[in-house]
Amino acid sequence: MPPHHLQGPSVDEVRGQALAKFALAVAAAGGHRLLLVGPPGSGKSMLAARLPRLLPAPDLHQCIQMTNVLASAKRWPGQIINQRPFRAPHHTASFAGMVGGGPTLAPGEITLAHQGVLFLDELPEFRREVLECLRQPLETGAITISRAGRQATLPARVHLIAAMNPCPCGHFGSTPKRCRCSPHAIRRYQDRISGPLLDRFDLRLQVNSPTLPDLLGPGNNDASTVQGEPTEQALLRGIERSEAVREQRGQKVRNVDLTSQALDRWAPVGTKGLKLLQNATGRSALSGRSIQSLRRVARTLADMEGLDHCGPEHLAQALSLRLDWAEQDRPVMP
Numbered sequence: 001m002p003p004h005h006l007q008g009p010s011v012d013e014v015r016g017q018a019l020a021k022f023a024l025a026v027a028a029a030g031g032h033r034l035l036l037v038g039p040p041g042s043g044k045s046m047l048a049a050r051l052p053r054l055l056p057a058p059d060l061h062q063c064i065q066m067t068n069v070l071a072s073a074k075r076w077p078g079q080i081i082n083q084r085p086f087r088a089p090h091h092t093a094s095f096a097g098m099v100g101g102g103p104t105l106a107p108g109e110i111t112l113a114h115q116g117v118l119f120l121d122e123l124p125e126f127r128r129e130v131l132e133c134l135r136q137p138l139e140t141g142a143i144t145i146s147r148a149g150r151q152a153t154l155p156a157r158v159h160l161i162a163a164m165n166p167c168p169c170g171h172f173g174s175t176p177k178r179c180r181c182s183p184h185a186i187r188r189y190q191d192r193i194s195g196p197l198l199d200r201f202d203l204r205l206q207v208n209s210p211t212l213p214d215l216l217g218p219g220n221n222d223a224s225t226v227q228g229e230p231t232e233q234a235l236l237r238g239i240e241r242s243e244a245v246r247e248q249r250g251q252k253v254r255n256v257d258l259t260s261q262a263l264d265r266w267a268p269v270g271t272k273g274l275k276l277l278q279n280a281t282g283r284s285a286l287s288g289r290s291i292q293s294l295r296r297v298a299r300t301l302a303d304m305e306g307l308d309h310c311g312p313e314h315l316a317q318a319l320s321l322r323l324d325w326a327e328q329d330r331p332v333m334p
Ligand SMILES: Nc1ncnc2c1ncn2[C@@H]1O[C@H](COP(=O)(O)OP(=O)(O)OP(=O)(O)O)[C@@H](O)[C@H]1O
Pocket: 013, 014, 015, 016, 017, 038, 039, 040, 041, 042, 043, 044, 045, 046, 047, 163, 164, 165, 210, 215
């Protein structure tokens, strides 16, 4: 089992946000993509910056790949690097800046983030065409760019995490501040994220502003944790447990990469699970991709508990970590 590197700032610096921290750990354990939605200043960017902390240290092969990427970008660091990249391109990023290109077919952000984290902060503010071009590499882990008859295929296996406000003013669905946006404006804002892109986020979470006691409380640096708030150590234990279970069943890939065949074997849906999915499908027309994604997350949740068996309770939990949005006539969140 690869050791965890404890790269970057500690998760314990974020106060409150128990559910978001847990989701961050689930994302790290399974390689799942996470979208955080919430009001300004609630800690979304802070949380995202802590994803590298929970990822396993890269193996030698990955270190070489990451170093090659830097070399091809003419940023050869002079030695093999052993830290996963954390790339947070600004939302004004150009097409070439994101996917790569230009006269030298230079790597873009999605390649510079290879084997590391790509963080898209303020997701709806990105240009639509820039976001849409990420869809394909997210599935294949590689990006093909071309210019003036030349073509290059570059590695682009990234761990995607994104954050956004729920509406233009940022306060929709949260207390105590009230949202000042019209339903139409909220809808239009949320619609900037296309259905197919949204579909690729396995975990979608509402983050609320931390309460005063959360912020000012004793923190969780010792055993006396604030009301069940998971410590970084506890999260890492869950992640390590998941790695052990995965290794035991001889699985080489992360759960996010499980094929349908592997899912049938390791995350079978029983009668109860089927009912759950049927109910959920009735509500929001889950896509085929969504259903497989839910099963992958369910598998990760079971792994984190150290269980071989992946049951309906894990599917239910996976559903609860997936803010529902596609079908609504009204924007998400109450
Ligand atoms: N849960 C928290 N625990 C500790 N500090 C916090 C928390 N939430 C916010 N802060 C403080 O507020 C600052 C802003 O947080 P952050 O940038 O993560 O908010 P955000 O949700 O990304 O906001 P925006 O929607 O404006 O981007 C942090 O740098 C930190 O000082």
